[in-house]
Amino acid sequence: MTDGPRRALLVIDVQREYVDGALPVAFPPLAQSLPNIAAALDAAHAAGLPVVLVQHVDAADSPVFAAGSRGAELHDTVADAAHDLLVTKQAVSCFAGTDLAARLAERDVDTVTIAGFMTQHCDESTARDAADLGLAVELLADATGTLPLVTPTGALSAQEVHERTLVVLGAGFVSVATTAAWADAVRAGDPLPEPDLWASTAPARHLPR
Secondary structure (H helix, E strand, O other), X not given: OOOOOOEEEEEEXXXXXXXXXXXXXXXXXXXXXXXXXXXXXXXXXXHOOOEEEEEEXXXXXXXXXXXXXXXXXXXXXXXXXXXXXXXXXXXXXXXXXXXXXXXXXHOOOOEEEEEEEOHHHHHHHHHHHHHHOOXXXXXXXXXXXXXXXXXXXXXXXXXXXXXXXXXXXXXXXXXXXXXXXXXXXXHHOOOXXXXXXXXXXXHHHHOOX
């Protein structure tokens, strides 16, 4: 047992729906995120880290991720990847309604690394749940991604959604890194720099009162 992080790599919802289906990821571009997901898998395999593939499957009549549909299939980037666990989920978080927490505990995992889609949705929800369970959380900025959003309160580009989510998560409880920086840390057995809420909120202490 080493003194470094006991990591597991969670590869979330890398499915055809997000590549050539109804929800195409726009930022970072798939030409960047998919190779980085593959690189993260290679680094995890080389280091002997547990790899968890996550697949979202909804009811057969769902407009997206419908059971049995092409959109619900794992994309080629991960479909044949060696893995320790395949989690099928219907909720947003990978922990909701699954035995993921127990399976990670069985492997004495204390740190989860998140790759996959979408940044502000399943990635963020999983990160928040993992932190609440007492796990350290890492997120690979260039091996995740999202798409543009429009709601009654406004519209954001995919880049705005992705980058703003990373700022919020990185301020409090997620170590955000590039895939290359993470792979270097994995090879060295080192943790990533920890998030620092006090430092992140420093601008607030300089506002006029």
